Amino acid sequence: MVLDPFTLLVITAAMAAASALYLAAEWGIVRERSLLLWSAGFALVTVGSSLALLRSSGYMLFGIWFPNGLLIVAHWLFLAGVAGFTRVRLPHAWWLLAVVWLAMLLLPDGPWWSKAMMCVQSLLIALIAVRAGLLLRPQDGALSVGAAQLRFVLLAHGLFYLAKAVSTMAPDAIVNLASFRGAVIQISLVEGVMAIMLLAMSMTGTERHRREERIAQIAARDPLTALDNRRALYLRAPQLLEQASPASPGALLLIDIDHFKQVNDLHGHDAGDRLLLALSDLIRAALPQGALAARLGGDEFVILLRNVSGAAAQALGQGLREAFAQQARAMFATPEPVSLSIGATLFDQPDMELSHWLKRADEALYASKRKGRDRMELVPVANGRAD
Template identity: 90%
Template sequence: MVLDPFTLLVITAAMAAASALYLAAEWGSVRERSLLLWSAGFAIVAVGSSLALLRSSGYLLFGIWFPNGLLIVAHWLFLAGVAGFTRVRLPHAWWLLAVVWLAMLFLPDGPWWSKAMMCVQSVLVAITTLRAGLLLRPQGGALSVGAAQLRFVLLAHGLFYLAKAALAVAPEAIVNLASFRGAVIQISLVEGVMAIMLLAMSMTGTERHRREERIAQIAARDPLTALDNRRALHLRAPQLLEQASPASPGAVLLIDIDHFKQVNDLHGHDAGDRLLVGLSDLIRGALPHGALAARLGGDEFVILLRGVSAAAAQVLGQDLREAFAHQARAMFATPEPVSLSIGVALFDQPDKELSHWIKRADEALYASKRKGRDRMELDAFAPMQQH
C-alpha cells in the first residue's frame, strides 16, 4: 500500500473513529467525564479527516478550513478531558482559540495563504496539547503508568506541532494545503496516524488505572461509615507501627458503644446506622495528621495514633466520649445512656504486630466495661516512660 495523503487520511479517519468508539464503550462502564470528552475529540478527528478528502475535488472551504478548525476543537476536547481527569478548572480564556481561528477566515488569498493557515493551526494545536501535557504532573505521588505515557505523548505531540509551525513558514518550505504538497504536510499526516494510536492507548490506560484505584478504595472502606475496614487497617498499620519507639510511642484506642442494642431495639436498625455514622464523623474530625481509624465491625472502632503520650491519647478519647454522649442524647432516648467505653494501649515496640496491641487495648476496654461503662481505661502494661 502506498502511503499517499489520501491513504493516510483514510487510515487516520478509521483509527480515530475506532478510538472514539472504544473510549465511548469505556465511558459506558466507568462513567468518567474525561473518557467522554476524549471520545468526542477522536470522533471530531474522524469527521475532519474525512472532510479533508474533499480538498482534492476543489471544495477548499470544507476540505481545508473546516477540517483544520475541527482538529483544533478535537485537541481542545483532549485538554478538557485531561483537566477533568486532574480536577483542574480551565479559565475562560481558552475560548479565545476559537476567535483566533475564526479570524483566519478573513486571511487574504495569496502565495502565503497555505503557510499562514498551517502555522496558525499548528500553534493553536501545540498550545492546547502542551497545556494538557503539563496538567499531568505528579502531585503528592508518582503518576500512574498510563498517565505518565499520556503526558509524554501529549508533550511530544505538542512539540511536533511547534516544530511544524516553524517549518511551515520557513522560506524554502513548500506548503500547498489544496494539493497536499510539501514535506511538512506528508510528515504531519504520518505523525497524526501515530499520535492517534498512542493517545488512545495512553488515555485508556490512564482511566483504567483510575478505575482500579477506585475499586481498591471501595474494597478498603467500610460501606456504612466510609472509614477503613479491618482489612485496610491491617495493610496500613505496619508503616505506622514501625515509627514507634520507647521515646515516641503510639497509641491504640479501641472503642465500643455502650447499650447500642437499645437503639436498634427501640428505634430500629436505621437509627443504629445513623448513630454509627455520627460516631465515625466524630472520629474523623478528631484524628490528628498521620493517624488511622477503622471500623472493626458492629459497634467497635479503633484509632491508631503516632508519637503521642498517654495523656494526649486520653484527652482525645475523653473528647470523643463527651461529644458522642451529647450527640446520642440528642438523637435517641433510651432507658440506659448510650455512651462509649474505650481501652487504650501504648505501643513502643515496632517489631510487634497490630494484633498484639489490639489485644492489649481490648483488655483495657473490658476493664472499662467491668467498672461500669462510659469510661476509658489505660492498658495496665503501658510503658512507664511516656513521651
C-alpha cells in the same frame, strides 16, 4: 499499499472512529467524564479527516479550513479530558483560541495566507497539546504507566506541531493545501496516524489505572462510615507502628458503643446506622494529622495515634466519649444511656504486631465495661509490660 496522503487520511479516519467508539464504550461502563470528552475529540478527528478527502477536488473551505478547525476543537477536548482527569479547572481564556482561529479566516486572502493559516493552526494545536501534557504532573513522585505514556505522547505531539509551525513559515517550505503534494502535509499525516494510536492506548490505560485505584479505595473502606475497614487497618497500621519508640510512643484506642442494641431494637436498624455515622464523624473530626481510624465491625472502632503522650490520648478519648454521649441523648431516647466504652494502650515497640496491641486494648475495654461503662481505661506500657 502506498501510503499516499489520501490513504493516510482514510487510515486516520478509521483509527479515530475506532478510538471514539472504544472510549465511548468505556464511558458507558464507568461514566468517567474524561472518557466522554476524549471520545468526542476522536469523533471530531474522524469527521475532519473524512472532510479532508475533499481537498484533492479543490474544496478549500470544507476540505481544508473546516477540518483544521475541527482538529483544533478535538485537541481542546483532549485538554478538557486531561483537566477533568487531573481535577484541574481550565481558565475561560482557553476559549480565546477559537477566536484567534476565526480571526485568521477573516483576513484577506493572499500569497502568504495559506502558510500563515497553517502556522497559526499548528501553534494552537501545539499549545493545547503541551498544556495537556504538563497537566499530567507526577503526584507523590510517580505517575501511573498510562498517565506517563499519555504525558509523553501529548508533549511529543505538541512539539511536533511546534516544529511544523516553524517549518511552514520557512522561505522554501513546500506547502500545497489544495492538492495532496507537500512534504510537510505528508509527514503531518503520518504523525497523526501514530498519535491517534498512541493517544487512544494511553488514554484508555490512564483511565483504567484510575478505575483500579477507585476499586482499591472502595475495597479498603467501610461502606457505611467510609472509614478504613479491618483489612485496610492491617495494611496501613505497620507503617505507623514502626514509628513508635520509648521516646515517641503511640496509642491505640478501641471503642465500643454501650447499649447499642437498644437503639436498633427501639428505633430500628436505620437509627443504628445513623448513630454509627454520627460516631464516625466525631472520630474523623477528632483525628490528628498522621493518625488512623477504622471500623472493625458492628459498633467497634479503633484509632491509632502516633507520637502521643498518655495524657493526650486520654484527653482525645474523653473528649470523644463526652461528645458522643451528648449527641446520642439528643438523637434517641433509650432506657439505658447510650455511651462509649474505650480501652486504650500506649505502644513503644516497633517490632510488635498490631494484633498484640489490639489484644491489650481489648483487655482495657473489658475493664471499662466491668467498671460500669461510659469510661476510658488506658494501659501505659514500659519495657513491653503493662504498668
